[in-house]
Amino acid sequence: MKSVLSERLTIHLHDIEHRELPPDAATAVRALAADIRHRLGDSPHTSTLHDAALLDQIERRASELPDSVRTAVRPPATAAGATVLRGLPVDDAEFGPTPAHWQAAAESAADPAHPGSLELDIAMLLLARCAGEPFGWQGQQNGRLVNNIVPAAGHEDEQSGASSSTLLSPHTEDAFHARRANLLMLVCLRNPDSVATTVSSVRQVALSADDQRALRTPTVPILPDVSYGTGFDAHAAPLPTLWLDETGSDTLRYDPAYTPLDDAGTAYRAAYTRLTAELARVCHAPALAPGEILLVDNDVAVHGRVPFRARYDGTDRWLKRVNIRLPERRRRPQESSENGYGQHVVAPFRASTDRTAERGTTDERGSVEQP
Numbered sequence: 001m002k003s004v005l006s007e008r009l010t011i012h013l014h015d016i017e018h019r020e021l022p023p024d025a026a027t028a029v030r031a032l033a034a035d036i037r038h039r040l041g042d043s044p045h046t047s048t049l050h051d052a053a054l055l056d057q058i059e060r061r062a063s064e065l066p067d068s069v070r071t072a073v074r075p076p077a078t079a080a081g082a083t084v085l086r087g088l089p090v091d092d093a094e095f096g097p098t099p100a101h102w103q104a105a106a107e108s109a110a111d112p113a114h115p116g117s118l119e120l121d122i123a124m125l126l127l128a129r130c131a132g133e134p135f136g137w138q139g140q141q142n143g144r145l146v147n148n149i150v151p152a153a154g155h156e157d158e159q160s161g162a163s164s165s166t167l168l169s170p171h172t173e174d175a176f177h178a179r180r181a182n183l184l185m186l187v188c189l190r191n192p193d194s195v196a197t198t199v200s201s202v203r204q205v206a207l208s209a210d211d212q213r214a215l216r217t218p219t220v221p222i223l224p225d226v227s228y229g230t231g232f233d234a235h236a237a238p239l240p241t242l243w244l245d246e247t248g249s250d251t252l253r254y255d256p257a258y259t260p261l262d263d264a265g266t267a268y269r270a271a272y273t274r275l276t277a278e279l280a281r282v283c284h285a286p287a288l289a290p291g292e293i294l295l296v297d298n299d300v301a302v303h304g305r306v307p308f309r310a311r312y313d314g315t316d317r318w319l320k321r322v323n324i325r326l327p328e329r330r331r332r333p334q335e336s337s338e339n340g341y342g343q344h345v346v347a348p349f350r351a352s353t354d355r356t357a358e359r360g361t362t363d364e365r366g367s368v369e370q371p
């Protein structure tokens, strides 16, 4: 059932929105993150970032940041569906060696000799809270609210963030789930070989009316990716790949590596292949530099990563990722009946007013509300 994009990508390096975090705003984010770390100490809250005192600090103090921060982290404004935000100051020496896997990254965040990883976790939560509602997944990286993306030995060929030598196929993050993020925030700690992240927008592709019609017809399901485990039911409810959102704009849900395309008919498979080719044609490939943040509109753009050779010597590429819900966005009502394959979100910032408003109209399964 594997179907991955050809590794021959057409890359447009310069056609993507860039923003600058003003120096005073960038300094304020780092200073507030450092202050919160000093107040709380290093260990109790590092493994999952669920600690109530940390969440309270994020919730109350994100509003101390200047308005320019909220402006900088607003959703991508162009049809590319992605934005590179520059200006967050980082120093390679503050992070320590790149951890060998995500568990080690969570553990080493408490290392007082290298406070940068935990301070960047806190900075990312502050930035994400300025953009919307950061959340995690119980079944992914132990529910941690900020995920670490590092290459892991033995996972080189997987379709997951732990891979390296294979092309990470363009995909919607957590496409299998109705509670997937509206916005992804990826920050780069180090990327010595300038490994490119790929981003392709459904709003830049050209498809025939017949292909659009086929891809808007619920045909095959999308299964959870390997980072959630294996053995999921391939006979789950079919989903549309494309649809129009509440503003009439193209939106997609796409993860070919976890879509059983062999179960679809010829016309659908051909349309899906043409969509895949179009997403390759319009691909942008920013190679993030340390301190750069990539914002990806997960309803509009798919993302991936070009292949690279992992070093496993403590200097590897290291990104952090936050999933963000934008409460003002509405998804297709039909998604409320999806079971989510038993995967649950950890959504400590979900507004209580929002929960009340949606009760009875939106399925709350999958929501693990923290205080």
Ligand SMILES: [Fe+2]
Residues within 6 Å of the ligand: 171, 172, 173, 303
């Ligand atoms: Fe991803």
